[in-house]
Amino acid sequence: MNALDVDAVRKDFPILDREVNGNPLVYLDSGNTSQKPRQVIDAVREHYELHNANVARSVHTLGTEATEAFEGAREKVAAFVGAGTAAEIVFTKNSTEAINLVAHAFTAGAQDPRLRLGPGDEIVITEMEHHSNIVPWQLLAQRTGATLRWFGLTDEGRLDLSRLEDLINERTKLVSVVHYSNLLGTINPVDVLVARARQVGALVLLDGSQSVPHIPVDVTALGADFVAFTGHKMLGPTGIGALWGRFELLDAMPPFLGGGSMIETVAMTGSTFMPPPARFEAGTPPIAEAVGLGAAVDYLSAVGMDAIQAHEKQLTAYALDALAATPDVRVIGPTDTADRGATISFTVDGIHPHDVGQILDDEGVQVRVGHHCARPTCVRFGVPATTRASFYLYTTISEIDALVRGLERVRKVFA
Amino acid sequence: MKLDQLYQEIILDHYKRPHGRGLREPFDAEAHHVNPTCGDEVTLRVSIKGDTVADVSYEGMGCSISQASASILHELLKGGTVEESLRRHEAFAELMGGRGQVEPDEAVLEDAVAFAGVARYPARVKCALLPWMAYKDALARAVPEEEKA
Numbered sequence: 227m228n229a230l231d232v233d234a235v236r237k238d239f240p241i242l243d244r245e246v247n248g249n250p251l252v253y254l255d256s257g258n259t260s261q262k263p264r265q266v267i268d269a270v271r272e273h274y275e276l277h278n279a280n281v282a283r284s285v286h287t288l289g290t291e292a293t294e295a296f297e298g299a300r301e302k303v304a305a306f307v308g309a310g311t312a313a314e315i316v317f318t319k320n321s322t323e324a325i326n327l328v329a330h331a332f333t334a335g336a337q338d339p340r341l342r343l344g345p346g347d348e349i350v351i352t353e354m355e356h357h358s359n360i361v362p363w364q365l366l367a368q369r370t371g372a373t374l375r376w377f378g379l380t381d382e383g384r385l386d387l388s389r390l391e392d393l394i395n396e397r398t399k400l401v402s403v404v405h406y407s408n409l410l411g412t413i414n415p416v417d418v419l420v421a422r423a424r425q426v427g428a429l430v431l432l433d434g435s436q437s438v439p440h441i442p443v444d445v446t447a448l449g450a451d452f453v454a455f456t457g458h459k460m461l462g463p464t465g466i467g468a469l470w471g472r473f474e475l476l477d478a479m480p481p482f483l484g485g486g487s488m489i490e491t492v493a494m495t496g497s498t499f500m501p502p503p504a505r506f507e508a509g510t511p512p513i514a515e516a517v518g519l520g521a522a523v524d525y526l527s528a529v530g531m532d533a534i535q536a537h538e539k540q541l542t543a544y545a546l547d548a549l550a551a552t553p554d555v556r557v558i559g560p561t562d563t564a565d566r567g568a569t570i571s572f573t574v575d576g577i578h579p580h581d582v583g584q585i586l587d588d589e590g591v592q593v594r595v596g597h598h599c600a601r602p603t604c605v606r607f608g609v610p611a612t613t614r615a616s617f618y619l620y621t622t623i624s625e626i627d628a629l630v631r632g633l634e635r636v637r638k639v640f641a
Numbered sequence: 642m643k644l645d646q647l648y649q650e651i652i653l654d655h656y657k658r659p660h661g662r663g664l665r666e667p668f669d670a671e672a673h674h675v676n677p678t679c680g681d682e683v684t685l686r687v688s689i690k691g692d693t694v695a696d697v698s699y700e701g702m703g704c705s706i707s708q709a710s711a712s713i714l715h716e717l718l719k720g721g722t723v724e725e726s727l728r729r730h731e732a733f734a735e736l737m738g739g740r741g742q743v744e745p746d747e748a749v750l751e752d753a754v755a756f757a758g759v760a761r762y763p764a765r766v767k768c769a770l771l772p773w774m775a776y777k778d779a780l781a782r783a784v785p786e787e788e789k790a
Contacts, residue, residue, distance in 0.1 A: 595679070
């Protein structure tokens, strides 16, 4: 594995040259959305300048080029996450849509017993989920009469597995868990959850929104049934995400949205549907965005996911030490680098995160403040909101120093 | 410096030493408002005696802007007439919606003119307005339509 050359990486990201409020930009909000390298921006522009046409319906040259670029992107994404075939990658708008797609496959009358859900059946999530992995299941439980249950968290911000066998039981139809928490930074023990789900015949969905961009992910090795992830957090454009699913399972699922591109034949009396992934991609897809996502995974692969993970681990260790030495700061989540990613939430005693974020912004430091779409996690730790710094391949140690300097100014203003 | 316009001394003082904080009896109506993007919350009660705002009491959690705004609201509206409170509400909402281009009337807004700088930060305008929206809501519940006319 080659070590990551952060100076070389930064040269590829034009936005990192700009200033914010008279200070160099210090972008510590990659968990929210990542910045884009010139290679991705160029790929999108080039697509529009040279190859733009609709996909999967034209015999002309441009249509063929656009289709090849779109399907080529699917192959790149499939290879990037270790999917068996490109047909296991369904392009969606984002992770949220990918999760909702799976949720809508479960009905009371489903032909496949694995997807049949009704009163007495259970869906299991955790207290550290993003709202996008809570609300679709609440809605599904309302539609079907199934019961939603969840794992609690330990004070260190890890899943409390002491009730594993009670929570995942013979009634469980689906376990839907975040791989890498967007608030706590915790990386969850997928193997333990998958092993237990297999014992009881439940399906497993992983929310990979934060893991796929930051750590090497091999969906086949993980052993889950579905993995949802999104392009804009992994150097790609907004508006494109993906659902990976085992082909046999995707093939057992009904369509999600109805429309063009997902049908075999349409008569006024009824329609038949394409096999996956087309079955789940009604309407004109985000073509240029898929091309951009393809360029993004090329970029990530060239740098190397192992190298990115090692770089982020170094940053995380440095930041955890620096924050531990900063007065009044309390980290919410694991305080060591074992099974944790480069997303660090913290509170500053007596000062609301909004005020922390505002003063940091004045210093050019961009962090996210609020409940991070994970309000139940905040409630669990007794805080209304947190400040969150999240790092990526272009983050430097000196940017973490800028964060810590900014926090000193926060304390001065509110002293 | 820009940031000083946002965090004026008056705002920081009200945040650190809020006036009239705490929910009190008697009250005619209560409103609970939440800013869903950040989780800031305020619960606000109004007590109306004739055409006078006898008390505005509140409890909340949130940033310095939202909490100081509630404290200043209490100072400004308590003891005045309902009509006056609506005039001040309108002036404050106009100031907040003005993107820093509205010159505040100190005679109407008093300490609340300190929020003029907040209007330049679109992301924080909602924080400043939170207790004011709760007030308007509570007032509407406390005073039937025909009495307001």
